[in-house]
Amino acid sequence: MGLSPAFFSTPLLRGDGREARNLLVYIHVPFCRRKCNYCAFHSQPFDDVHFAWYMKTLMAEIDLWGRRLKSPRIGTVYFGGGTPSLIPPFQLQLIMDALRRNFTFTSGMEITLEANPDSANDKAYFQHLLSMGINRLSIGFQSLDDRNLETLGRPHSARQAAETFYMAREAGFGNISVDLIWGLPRQKPKDWNNELKAVVKLKPEHVSCYGLSIEPGTVFGKRADEGVDLEIPSDDDQARMFIYGAEFLEAYGYIQYEISNFARMGFISRHNQGYWDRMDYLGLGPSAVSTLGSRRFTNPSYLDEYDAAVRGGYIGEDFEELTDEIRAQELVMLTLRTSKGLKLSDYRELTGKELVKEKNALINALYRNGLIRMSGGFLRLTKNGMLVSNSILQSLVFD
Numbered sequence: 478m479g480l481s482p483a484f485f486s487t488p489l490l491r492g493d494g495r496e497a498r499n500l501l502v503y504i505h506v507p508f509c510r511r512k513c514n515y516c517a518f519h520s521q522p523f524d525d526v527h528f529a530w531y532m533k534t535l536m537a538e539i540d541l542w543g544r545r546l547k548s549p550r551i552g553t554v555y556f557g558g559g560t561p562s563l564i565p566p567f568q569l570q571l572i573m574d575a576l577r578r579n580f581t582f583t584s585g586m587e588i589t590l591e592a593n594p595d596s597a598n599d600k601a602y603f604q605h606l607l608s609m610g611i612n613r614l615s616i617g618f619q620s621l622d623d624r625n626l627e628t629l630g631r632p633h634s635a636r637q638a639a640e641t642f643y644m645a646r647e648a649g650f651g652n653i654s655v656d657l658i659w660g661l662p663r664q665k666p667k668d669w670n671n672e673l674k675a676v677v678k679l680k681p682e683h684v685s686c687y688g689l690s691i692e693p694g695t696v697f698g699k700r701a702d703e704g705v706d707l708e709i710p711s712d713d714d715q716a717r718m719f720i721y722g723a724e725f726l727e728a729y730g731y732i733q734y735e736i737s738n739f740a741r742m743g744f745i746s747r748h749n750q751g752y753w754d755r756m757d758y759l760g761l762g763p764s765a766v767s768t769l770g771s772r773r774f775t776n777p778s779y780l781d782e783y784d785a786a787v788r789g790g791y792i793g794e795d796f797e798e799l800t801d802e803i804r805a806q807e808l809v810m811l812t813l814r815t816s817k818g819l820k821l822s823d824y825r826e827l828t829g830k831e832l833v834k835e836k837n838a839l840i841n842a843l844y845r846n847g848l849i850r851m852s853g854g855f856l857r858l859t860k861n862g863m864l865v866s867n868s869i870l871q872s873l874v875f876d
């Protein structure tokens with residue numbers, strides 16, 4: 478599908494005609510030390526040759542989008558992966574310089590880098606990050622229990638994870654998030670609670686807690702296909718981990734602002750909140766996804782195809798047009814993940830319909846079962862509702 482030149486030369490507009498807020502920029506870094514047993518993200522082992530190729534193409538892609546979009550104002554940058562902390566500081570500096578040349582940085586921007594304890598483990602490294610403007614870290618702990626880390630196939634220990642955290646803090650990072658996974662093989666609710674106790678002692682500003690999901694093609698997925706019992710906790714135990722875990726974190730001052738995300742006051746992830754608020758985002762790097770106005774496209778996953786698309790100048794040309802129906806589905810699916818919830822008037826504006834009337838029987842049933850509540854013109858999931866969010870969202874959107 479071709480893009481009209483006007484698409485790239487007009488100011489960014491949302492599909493509904495409103496001028497876009499500052500753009501969110503995501504940079505995908507597709508390299509890892511080795512593949513973790515649960516991971517379905519696009520990544521490959523790090524080596525100098527492929528990394529040099531990636532860098533060259535990424536720099537060209539940044540230039541290309543800077544020209545096409547006429548140096549748009551950006552509000553956040555997020556280096557995700559993969560393992561962005563495998564990028565040496567000198568090369569990261571080159572990327573940051575290219576971003577500054579091609580985009581308009583706004584004041585107080587949030588610039589996040591995902592760091593893994595196996596690669597980000599010295600204070601000077603963190604000082605370098607701060608000096609180039611990276612002001613938020615997301616550290617991939619996943620667990621603070623060595624047995625769990627081994628089960629997950631993580632290339633670091635719990636001690637290394639804590640040391641990475643302390644080093645980043647000592648270097649001057651005042652906004653650190655840590656990622657954890659719950660519902661692990663053989664994990665009991667009390668084990669999860671112990672992990673959370675260890676985490677709150679570190680006092681991170683933000684905690685992300687994801688339930689383990691067994692994805693096809695991963696080591697866990699293959700074992701499950703072979704009939705191996707992964708000893709995943711029962712549904713009841715998983716429910717306890719989710720609900721009590723959230724209550725525990727809230728007791729320590731972390732507000733659950735999205736199903737999997739908790740933050741101290743003033744430290745929500747502005748980048749991720751932007752996704753849930755359906756802001757425009759530009760994804761750079763192989764397999765990165767973008768949504769500009771009502772158009773969505775995904776970069777090729779493999780380096781050779783990604784490189785060819787950037788060099789050929791046709792990156793982003795194969796886009797999907799987001800219809801009002803898709804946008805309404807996304808509005809429901811994204812906003813109901815957040816504690817703010819779905820503003821019912823936004824749904825009305827987009828569709829001309831009243832969701833509560835349209836789905837009256839379902840919403841009443843969810844309300845009676847304590848899974849949903851409504852106030853001030855917003856529809857929200859309760860904690861129990863968040864626990865079964867997938868099936869609720871599925872029924873609200875597709876049934």
Ligand code: SF4
Nearest residue numbers: 509512513516558559
């Ligand atoms: S470090 Fe992250 S991206 Fe890399 S394999 Fe592990 S989970 Fe996947």
